[in-house]
Amino acid sequence: MNYKNIQSLLSTSQNKLSRWISYFGLGIGVLLLLCSMQMFVNIKHLLKENNPRKNGFDFISITKVITNENMGKDNSFKEDEIIDLKAQPTIEDVAPLIANQYRVKGSAGNIIPFSTDLFLESINNDFIDSVPPAFRWHEGQTDIPIIFSSDFLELYNVFAPSQDLPQLSDKTISSINIVIECYGPQGLQKFRGNVVGLTERINSILVPKSFMDWSNKYFSGVTSVNPSRVFIKTRDANNPDLLTYVQQKNYHLNKDKTKFGRIKKLLQSIISGLGLFGVLVILLALMLFSFYLQLMIAKSKDNLQLLLTLGYSPNWLSKTMASTWIPVYIGVVLVSILLVFVLQFAFVHFLFAEQGDLSYSLHWTVLLVALLLLFLSIYSNYRMVKKELYKIG
Template sequence: MLNELLKKLIKTASGRFRFYFSLAGMSVAVILILLAVQLQVNFNSLLYNKSNQDSIANFLVVSKNMQSGNTNLTEQDIAELRKQSFIQAVGLLTPANFKVSAQSVSQNFPLYTDLFLEAVPDQFLDVNNENWKWNNSTSFVPIIIPNSFLDMYNFGFAISQGTPQLTKRAITAIPIQLNFTGGLKKENYPARIIGFSDRVSSVLVPQAFMDWANQRFGSGSIKATRVIIQTKDPGSPQLVNYLKQHDLTTDTDRTRFSKYRQIVNAVVNASWISGGIMFLFALLVFTLFIQLTIASCREEIVLLVTLGAAPKQLQRFLLKRFYPVNICIVLVALMILSAGQFFLSKRLVEQSMFIDKTLSIYTIAVAIILLVLLWMVNYSSIKKALRTK
């Protein structure tokens, strides 16, 4: 009852356009701010989530410089690499210590090649495949080859040799026979290509198989010549300097990942800053609108207070008048971003990148913080406008 009467007395100020304008500005600002948070979270999940096949996390294969003669990495070299703060993890690439050749068992696809094999700990791989395992009971040896090998074959070898070009799917269906020669032993094993890597340019087999095969066919101990390291920032001068000082070398092209990161960071920052500035301006306009409304009802408010209306009653009424629209704005922003996130996650799955289908808890938390902030600004500007009689 009281609210209905107050509604008739305290009419929203005439500047409707100003009001909608400030609401529109506020909506865009809230969306930008929440977008910045969500982008950052998505980016982090791409960077650190192990389920991302082609993650842009930074893995570098490091070896001794060829000019230095002996390319073996000593235990001390590796221990020192592990100690560096800018290196998160170090994995050894284990080379095969025996001769390997591969041949196709299919008549339709005659192929024979000498080959080399390496193994790398699973955590450094960018391929998730349930067949990537080996024990005594597995029926074939899984192999991962670099994407670049496939390109070389399809666009160079196949054309010049007159063999058919192969899709990834086709190649994984071809049964292969691996021939091992070590000492006096000669054995062959069925194998199959199960995945393609961008990260390690080598022909990989599971570590367990490599350890077993090296014992069976190999002679003497094997020294690691290459390691794979995981680092947050391959472009960091610290890392580059360290590698230089220790006569180590790496695939410099990988630093392009750091460029992606810079771009994402720039987008996130731009979104933050423009969102923040717009939010401030929208708040200012909104605050002015509140003050304008109260100023235009000055006489009514003075008479209401004269008749005994408590300032708290008026405050509560005005807050109820102005605050709900803020809640609507934040909810709409969250809804838009939720939809965006859902479609983005679907699109990225097609490119083997995995992000959450729903908004992150951080985005929700920031939305709540914005709501609290809006409440405080609403409350204080109403209080201030009522006080200056």
């Protein structure tokens, strides 16, 4: 048994236009969907490297919003508020930034004639982007390792020339000995500060937690300090639940840290929209083709009915009829893949060739979706023909 024998019994030549429109529509839909999928992957890849994430997490600082009403009041985070933050499903972990509770003064000794009041803070090492091995302190040690904010260094370098101070590079700052003077009821104690690393993430002057705990107790007698800001670790800083929670609690979120995430989100939303449009076009094309099939079956109803009466099984007929269009569907999907490949090639070659971090080839998920679409189209035709044949059988 083969299709050739029964082909002349079916009115396949009817409605050629709607058949060709449906092929064209399917091609456009598949192209849109595959293209947007590939762009989605490209954007994810491109923005990954600029995103200040660690192991797939966002680290963001939260403070309480200072308003005219709460100015001068205690705006630190209480223990129950930190517990509540930790309990949020969108927040993986919380770490308070503990500040010094005594006066600190810093100077660069005789090399750079510069002296200023300072503040020091400490945080769990897990929240620091890179922790150098030297970043540790034990009681009795006069050297304090410091992790300095890159932003602060930048600020210093901006105003240094006008103050006749030398500008400092990332490397030279680590060779400067900073004299740290701590004042307490027992009087003044001097330490030697060494910058052992820079941080992009935390705008502060960080010292080891062991030093902060000891010094707060030693110089001001305070054993537990409520932090004014906390850092949260989250999988997605753009999660609407998180943003709603933060807003409800009247906390201030460092939005700048999620800049890339937001750009990515925006671009991916646009591309998702495009992909969704592609899916819609595919559905419309498949529907149009199913109308064509329905019409063909309706016009060939008498012949099909007789074939079924003679003993042709609806299962065989639907399989055979649906498989007739397999080469056409393969052709449509292959042309779409080829076009997406050309677009990807042009995108990488003309826009991102120098960066060299985007692949010319298509992502495997794109090819997988193309295969799935092919299967879906053939299967939907098979189901439709079978349903119609059972109706007339």
